Amino acid sequence: MAYTWEPRWEPYTVNVNGIIIKTCRDKVTGMIACPICINAVEKCLGGEAISGYKYEYSFFFTDEDLIKHIRDYHGGRIMFKKYHSGRRRGRRHGK
Numbered sequence: 001m002a003y004t005w006e007p008r009w010e011p012y013t014v015n016v017n018g019i020i021i022k023t024c025r026d027k028v029t030g031m032i033a034c035p036i037c038i039n040a041v042e043k044c045l046g047g048e049a050i051s052g053y054k055y056e057y058s059f060f061f062t063d064e065d066l067i068k069h070i071r072d073y074h075g076g077r078i079m080f081k082k083y084h085s086g087r088r089r090g091r092r093h094g095k
C-alpha cells in the first residue's frame with residue numbers, strides 16, 4: 001500500500017484502561033501510528049534509528065484500535081516492557 005503524504009509526527013500518548021503507550025501521531029491526518037511498526041522511538045520520541053529495522057506502516061484512528069492491533073499483531077506485553085523500561089517510575093504492575 002502506498003502512502004502519498006509525508007507524515008508529520010508529534011509525540012502522542014495512548015491511554016486506554018490504564019495501558020499507556022507512547023507513540024507518534026500524524027499532525028495532518030490525526031492518525032495514530034503503531035509504535036512498533038514505525039519505530040516510534042526514532043520517529044518522534046527522540047531515540048536513535050535502529051539499523052535494519054523492518055518498518056511497517058500501520059495507522060489507526062482510535063486508541064482502542066491501536067491497542068487491539070498491538071495485542072493481536074505484536075503479542076501485547078512485549079512492547080509494554082520494552083517501552084516502560086526507560087521510564088523513571090518505579091511502580092511495577094503485574095509480573
Ligand SMILES: [Zn+2]
Pocket residue numbers: 034035036037058069070073074
Ligand atoms: Zn504494529
